Amino acid sequence: MIDDDSAVAGGGEPATSAGPRTPYSEKPVARDRRAKAPKLIERLVAESRVRITGPHDDEVAEWRRVVNCAKRHGLEPAGRRIEMVPYGGPGLELLLADGPHPNARSQRPKEGADPVPVPSRLGNLRPIVTALKDDESRLVMPSALRHRSLLLLQGLAAEAVRRGHEVKEGRVVLLPA
Known part of the structure; x- marks a missing residue:
């Protein structure tokens, strides 16, 4: 019986180590x-x-x-x-x-940034939110989702005005900060 670890099973040649691999690049x-x-x-x-x-x-x-x-x-x-x-x-x-991809790290909220408050009820609405609320042909979705969407839009509109922006009906244009 051969007690040599270099011999391969079946009597073949011993395995040789491959040389250094070529980097993928x-x-x-x-x-x-x-x-x-x-x-x-x-x-x-x-x-x-x-x-x-x-x-x-x-x-x-x-x-x-x-x-x-x-x-x-x-x-x-x-x-x-x-x-x-x-x-x-x-x-x-x-x-x-x-611009950067919307999911890019640079687009994430800054740590410690204040969240935008979302109202709990639809009252004292911005004119644009009132127009959306009154027009049933816009924001067509189940009523619970529509109500939540209007709350979110009211919160965003109020926060935009608070930060000095103008909120009016029209095409949405996002400008870099």
Whole structure:
């Protein structure tokens, strides 16, 4: 009986340890992606939108990886972010949007920030909230949700006025602080 740990079961050659692995960043697929990311950014800056019609699943996955590579390496233009949205059914649209992503850490409430008070009843309403309350064709949802929505809107409107903003009916426009 052979008592040699280097021999493999079945009489084959002893296992040899593999040499040092190539880092992922040096593999051809990673280098290719790092080359595609700046080209995508250049194209988005020039065209503002890139539409891919009828991509295969593998193609969509590769675009996602290229976008992630661009984000990870800080290639997005200052004050802009890349967004991927569905386009025309199976299509895909890449675009540059302004500002940070709504879920970005920079968009989270500051620690110690005062919460916006929400009223417990609908009274002394701002004119815009009154208009919404009186128009049954707007905010069409179950009555309990509609009531809660009106309370939230009243709280937001009152807080906006308290902070020096004007609240009036019209198109919602969000401006950076």
